[in-house]
Amino acid sequence: xxxxxxxxxxxxxxxxxxxxxxxxxxxxxxxxxxxxxxxxxxxxxxxxxxxxxxxxxxxxxxxxxxxxxxxxxxxxxxxxxxxxxxxxxxxxxxxxxxxxxxxxxxxxxxxx
Amino acid sequence: xxxxxxxxxxxxxxxxxxxxxxxxxxxxxxxxxxxxxxxxxxxxxxxxxxxxxxxxxxxxxxxxxxxxxxxxxxxxxxxxxxxxxxxxxxxxxxxxxxxxxxxxxxxxxxxxxxx
Numbered sequence: 001x002x003x004x005x006x007x008x009x010x011x012x013x014x015x016x017x018x019x020x021x022x023x024x025x026x027x028x029x030x031x032x033x034x035x036x037x038x039x040x041x042x043x044x045x046x047x048x049x050x051x052x053x054x055x056x057x058x059x060x061x062x063x064x065x066x067x068x069x070x071x072x073x074x075x076x077x078x079x080x081x082x083x084x085x086x087x088x089x090x091x092x093x094x095x096x097x098x099x100x101x102x103x104x105x106x107x108x109x110x111x112x
Numbered sequence: 113x114x115x116x117x118x119x120x121x122x123x124x125x126x127x128x129x130x131x132x133x134x135x136x137x138x139x140x141x142x143x144x145x146x147x148x149x150x151x152x153x154x155x156x157x158x159x160x161x162x163x164x165x166x167x168x169x170x171x172x173x174x175x176x177x178x179x180x181x182x183x184x185x186x187x188x189x190x191x192x193x194x195x196x197x198x199x200x201x202x203x204x205x206x207x208x209x210x211x212x213x214x215x216x217x218x219x220x221x222x223x224x225x226x227x
Contacts, residue, residue, distance in 0.1 A: 002171075032214045034214070042220055042221075043116070043219050044155070044202070045218065046215045046216070049214075049215070093214045096214075097206055097214025098143065099170070100157070100214070100216065101157075102154040102156075103154050105152075
């Protein structure tokens with residue numbers, strides 16, 4: 001019940017295209033849903049996050065769409081750039097943030 | 113800027129050795145975490161600590177222990193390293209979440225190889 005399922009495992013997008021990564025969860029006790037971005041040789045860094053009382057959050061080219069009834073959320077990267085090439089992890093946290101469950105990750109490659 | 117540093121970027125140890133991985137954060141965060149990262153499995157929580165001398169098991173604590181004697185420092189200990197503990201180890205810290213962000217700040221990772 002604590003899993004967060006992420007798809008696809010890998011994604012290749014043309015420069016200027018839209019990248020979409022999907023995640024699904026089971027446990028309704030999660031109350032914080034972040035996306036982390038990781039470049040090779042670096043630790044993950046928070047990209048954007050959402051709480052379940054909001055259906056969408058946008059920060060620049062990055063948007064989280066959240067469907068509470070379906071227990072799904074997704075990351076959309078508009079106008080994808082080669083510099084966006086990285087591994088993206090969705091995650092879900094319980095209240096207080098003491099425990100966060102991460103998805104398996106999506107390797108995004110944006111072709112120039 | 114929050115900084116989380118890990119003692120080594122790369123480490124090679126032999127089976128049966130005792131291994132210490134150290135993590136230091138400079139932002140006075142209450143929470144600290146140890147994860148291991150494996151391809152196709154994402155990040156899996158080994159242990160976390162919400163205060164000095166306090167620790168809680170994560171999802172995969174077997175074969176590991178931790179120590180937090182000072183607020184800024186969180187150590188991961190492999191009592192007797194085994195080859196299946198070859199992995200990337202990530203340390204993270206965060207403030208206590210009180211309805212705001214639960215953002216975790218990660219170190220660069222330690223790639224441990226056990227031969």
